[in-house]
Amino acid sequence: MACRYSLWEKCQGYTGKPQFSEFINQHSYQPEAFYIAFRNETVESLKNYIAIRKHIENLLNLKDVANYLDCSGVKPFLDKVAQVSQTNTWWEVVGLNGLKILRGLVDMVQYPLNLIREILLVIINFLASILGKPENRSEIGQYTSVKADLAQSQLLANAEDRFVQNSMNHLVDIKPERIKRLKIVLFLVNWAGQYLFPPASLVNITTIHFARWLIIDEGKRLLFLSNYDGSWDNYLNDFVDRASDGLNSIWNNTMTYPEGGAQDIGAFKQYFRDYQTPSLVYYSAYPEQTVQTSLRDQQISKMIGTNFNRAAIEEWLKLL
Numbered sequence: 446m447a448c449r450y451s452l453w454e455k456c457q458g459y460t461g462k463p464q465f466s467e468f469i470n471q472h473s474y475q476p477e478a479f480y481i482a483f484r485n486e487t488v489e490s491l492k493n494y495i496a497i498r499k500h501i502e503n504l505l506n507l508k509d510v511a512n513y514l515d516c517s518g519v520k521p522f523l524d525k526v527a528q529v530s531q532t533n534t535w536w537e538v539v540g541l542n543g544l545k546i547l548r549g550l551v552d553m554v555q556y557p558l559n560l561i562r563e564i565l566l567v568i569i570n571f572l573a574s575i576l577g578k579p580e581n582r583s584e585i586g587q588y589t590s591v592k593a594d595l596a597q598s599q600l601l602a603n604a605e606d607r608f609v610q611n612s613m614n615h616l617v618d619i620k621p622e623r624i625k626r627l628k629i630v631l632f633l634v635n636w637a638g639q640y641l642f643p644p645a646s647l648v649n650i651t652t653i654h655f656a657r658w659l660i661i662d663e664g665k666r667l668l669f670l671s672n673y674d675g676s677w678d679n680y681l682n683d684f685v686d687r688a689s690d691g692l693n694s695i696w697n698n699t700m701t702y703p704e705g706g707a708q709d710i711g712a713f714k715q716y717f718r719d720y721q722t723p724s725l726v727y728y729s730a731y732p733e734q735t736v737q738t739s740l741r742d743q744q745i746s747k748m749i750g751t752n753f754n755r756a757a758i759e760e761w762l763k764l765l
Contacts, residue, residue: 478635478658482645488730494742562641569637577693579706598718605677608732615669617720623698624664630694631658645740648688652736667699674735685710
């Protein structure tokens with residue numbers, strides 16, 4: 446506990462432990478855009494999913510359950526489990542049929558909602574293609590790093606890939622005349638991340654634990670914070686491959702952004718390295734988990750107790 450407070454003693458305006466909460470609140474920034482892979486989960490619930498999956502694996506004592514599904518000794522067992530899970534009493538049958546009707550009604554409502562979602566995504570992509578159009582395609586390959594620091598780049602690289610997760614902190618100056626435009630773009634990013642993309646996926650990128658964009662220093666600088674799976678190169682490659690216009694529409698409002706945009710991938714990566722800062726302290730509650738393994742563990746837990754048929758049991762076992 447003492448260590449927590451001592452971290453802030455060198456900060457201007459910090460007056461001690463009694464005013465700690467007030468100090469934090471005064472110096473907090475609300476993000477302009479925020480994405481989190483598991484919106485309705487907590488650290489505790491995700492850890493519980495991991496524990497449940499590990500417990501089941503230990504009970505089964507098989508490294509790869511899916512490889513054993515066709516074994517002659519396993520098939521009768523699966524059939525028995527499927528029989529046990531079937532409802533037999535009349536009230537269970539009525540309840541199950543009622544649930545099926547309810548799900549059918551939900552599906553009927555879901556169809557137009559999905560259609561609206563697809564239309565909104567088309568509109569968002571269209572806006573991104575306009576706002577994110579490279580300012581000068583002829584400049585592709587012509588970017589000159591204005592902050593090239595090989596020692597800093599090496600320091601950043603050395604701190605990466607210690608776990609399956611990595612962190613990114615990127616801080617860059619905003620063009621003063623573009624602040625309003627940037628806020629509009631980030632509003633759209635925030636809204637789309639919350640309502641248009643499924644859990645654990647941002648523009649079909651399934652390696653991002655969270656991403657946060659903040660405008661700080663009285664509108665002078667843009668701070669981007671993210672935790673992601675895999676290497677730094679793959680992370681940026683995914684963004685460029687799937688959302689280059691979106692990247693441009695955000696960062697073309699900042700100083701020294703490559704005129705060729707994210708399509709000039711070499712320049713884009715150098716730009717990110719130039720303004721990236723290392724994480725002096727990095728903590729992960731589950732350092733061995735990726736977004737995909739967490740999603741799998743969530744599915745394993747949530748399927749327990751459902752009305753399994755034979756096919757559902759096999760699908761569930763394949764998740765282990």
